[in-house]
Amino acid sequence: MLDLFTYDFMQRSLLAAAMVGGLCSVIGVFVVLRGLAFVGAGTAHAAFAGVALGYLMGWPPLLLAIIFGLATVWITGWVEEKGRMKLDVSIGILYTTTMALAILFIGLMKTYNAEVYGYLFGSVLSVTNEELRTIGGLSVLVLGLILLFSKELYFIAFDQEMAEASGVPARTIFFLLLTLVALTVVISLKTVGAILVFAMILIPASTAYQLTHSLRTLTLYSIIIGISTSVTGVLISAVWDVPSGPAIVLLATSIFFLAILFAPKRERRLAPAA
Amino acid sequence: MSESAEPIIQFDHATFGFPGVVALQDISLSIGMGEFVGVIGPNGSGKTTLCRAVLGLMAPLTGHLRIFDCACGELRCHHRAQIGYLPQKGVVDRNFPVTVLETVMMGRYGTLGLFKRTTKKDQAIALDALAHVGMDAHRDTALGHLSGGQQQRVFIARALAQQPKVLLLDEPTTGLDITTQHNVIELVAHLHKELGLTVLLITHDINMIRSHVDRLVLLKTRLFAAGPPAEVLKPEILRQVYGKELVITEKDLVIVEDYHHHH
Numbered sequence: 001m002l003d004l005f006t007y008d009f010m011q012r013s014l015l016a017a018a019m020v021g022g023l024c025s026v027i028g029v030f031v032v033l034r035g036l037a038f039v040g041a042g043t044a045h046a047a048f049a050g051v052a053l054g055y056l057m058g059w060p061p062l063l064l065a066i067i068f069g070l071a072t073v074w075i076t077g078w079v080e081e082k083g084r085m086k087l088d089v090s091i092g093i094l095y096t097t098t099m100a101l102a103i104l105f106i107g108l109m110k111t112y113n114a115e116v117y118g119y120l121f122g123s124v125l126s127v128t129n130e131e132l133r134t135i136g137g138l139s140v141l142v143l144g145l146i147l148l149f150s151k152e153l154y155f156i157a158f159d160q161e162m163a164e165a166s167g168v169p170a171r172t173i174f175f176l177l178l179t180l181v182a183l184t185v186v187i188s189l190k191t192v193g194a195i196l197v198f199a200m201i202l203i204p205a206s207t208a209y210q211l212t213h214s215l216r217t218l219t220l221y222s223i224i225i226g227i228s229t230s231v232t233g234v235l236i237s238a239v240w241d242v243p244s245g246p247a248i249v250l251l252a253t254s255i256f257f258l259a260i261l262f263a264p265k266r267e268r269r270l271a272p273a274a
Numbered sequence: 275m276s277e278s279a280e281p282i283i284q285f286d287h288a289t290f291g292f293p294g295v296v297a298l299q300d301i302s303l304s305i306g307m308g309e310f311v312g313v314i315g316p317n318g319s320g321k322t323t324l325c326r327a328v329l330g331l332m333a334p335l336t337g338h339l340r341i342f343d344c345a346c347g348e349l350r351c352h353h354r355a356q357i358g359y360l361p362q363k364g365v366v367d368r369n370f371p372v373t374v375l376e377t378v379m380m381g382r383y384g385t386l387g388l389f390k391r392t393t394k395k396d397q398a399i400a401l402d403a404l405a406h407v408g409m410d411a412h413r414d415t416a417l418g419h420l421s422g423g424q425q426q427r428v429f430i431a432r433a434l435a436q437q438p439k440v441l442l443l444d445e446p447t448t449g450l451d452i453t454t455q456h457n458v459i460e461l462v463a464h465l466h467k468e469l470g471l472t473v474l475l476i477t478h479d480i481n482m483i484r485s486h487v488d489r490l491v492l493l494k495t496r497l498f499a500a501g502p503p504a505e506v507l508k509p510e511i512l513r514q515v516y517g518k519e520l521v522i523t524e525k526d527l528v529i530v531e532d533y534h535h536h537h
Contacts, residue, residue, distance in 0.1 A: 162380075163383070166380075166436055168384045209371060213372070
């Protein structure tokens with residue numbers, strides 16, 4: 001099995017998995033706490049529609065994925081702010097609309113294009129050096145912004161109204177968070193695919209949520225779970241020759257259910273502080 | 275203290291609302307530095323709108339509102355940070371992963387501004403705020419594990435950690451048992467005296483606050499009365515606002531039935 005590590009493609013995919021796993025698990029903390037779970041799913045499908053349009057027209061797919069992803073989160077945020085509609089309804093409409101567009105764009109292609117399906121299901125084992133550099137660059141950007149604005153992001157995740165009232169530019173930070181979610185989804189698209197990226201964002205943070213009562217510890221646990229399940233998932237995928245995306249996600253889900261069953265929070269809940 | 279104190283919040287014929295809905299009409303009111311003002315009125319009387327206005331989250335449609343000698347529409351984040359705000363009690367998710375100290379530290383974020391990290395000094399301020407509300411022993415407890423009254427104390431500490439000039443409390447006793455309600459009001463009165471804070475307390479419970487406040491402001495879309503409790507709490511004034519909901523007992527205690535309980 002150690003032979004695996006000597007292959008270039010294997011080193012690339014492990015590195016990509018670690019970066020994507022780490023990134024998704026950090027942004028996931030804010031997504032889970034701020035209740036934006038469904039936004040992640042919607043954005044993934046919108047970004048996929050962008051990829052499909054890119055291949056159809058011969059334009060750069062990742063650029064279009066970013067444009068589609070950002071448009072979706074910004075419209076969603078705007079609708080929520082205006083209070084016109086509940087967030088889950090507006091994202092539900094955008095989710096299905098962009099999926100319809102994706103199917104339309106794929107249908108319009110004259111020939112079968114395997115690369116498009118790579119973005120739908122993910123193919124971490126075929127990540128190229130160039131893609132690795134893009135993933136790395138964008139990851140540094142997103143993580144840097146999260147680090148820079150972490151205290152504001154935590155505050156709006158806890159209570160956006162309180163944050164705004166106490167002098168935090170909460171609306172701007174909320175749109176920054178939405179933007180970071182969209183970028184994370186796009187970065188992860190090639191590695192885990194549009195369908196499973198959502199799980200990569202949600203599961204590590206939700207698992208960590210079962211284990212601690214502190215925001216900082218939650219983030220730390222989420223990162224550890226995110227990176228370790230991604231890397232282990234890729235190894236499982238290589239050793240047993242199963243698709244990498246499902247290997248990562250199913251592994252993470254198993255840990256999530258173990259955490260739910262054995263979480264210390266369950267015990268502490270029985271004896272709350274007086 | 276009276277209106278002669280240096281004004282810190284000034285409404286001048288200010289009307290607030292949304293297109294087609296007037297929430298507060300033609301309000302003229304000046305709140306002085308260091309005053310303890312209770313704002314009362316039935317549900318839907320515009321109490322929460324007043325709160326949002328003071329926070330600079332809602333500019334007047336007509337008229338003027340000045341806060342810290344700054345027009346309401348120009349109120350920036352650093353001004354807002356000088357108002358410690360306790361919102362109407364929402365239900366805190368018992369499992370939300372945040373400790374008491376982490377919650378209070380959030381009070382420092384707006385004051386610090388963007389790009390600045392919290393330091394030991396901020397932690398000392400947060401711990402001092404916790405000591406003021408008597409919750410310093412619970413600094414590492416999960417917020418969701420505290421009782422409702424303890425959570426309110428922590429949120430008051432979060433407001434204090436801003437080192438505010440004004441403490442703005444929106445229905446701080448809602449959802450608490452009667453003893454805890456008294457404790458919370460006593461705490462606010464104590465903080466007002468000890469820290470010299472200007473306090474604006476919004477409530478529907480007149481009896482709870484009448485003995486603590488310098489002035490009462492009676493709202494029902496319009497400002498019906500503002501003055502010392504003895505001047506405002508007169509049957510002829512209260513009847514205009516509360517109508518049939520008003521019950522006055524022999525001991526001259528004013529009891530306004532709570533609309534919440536009827537629905």
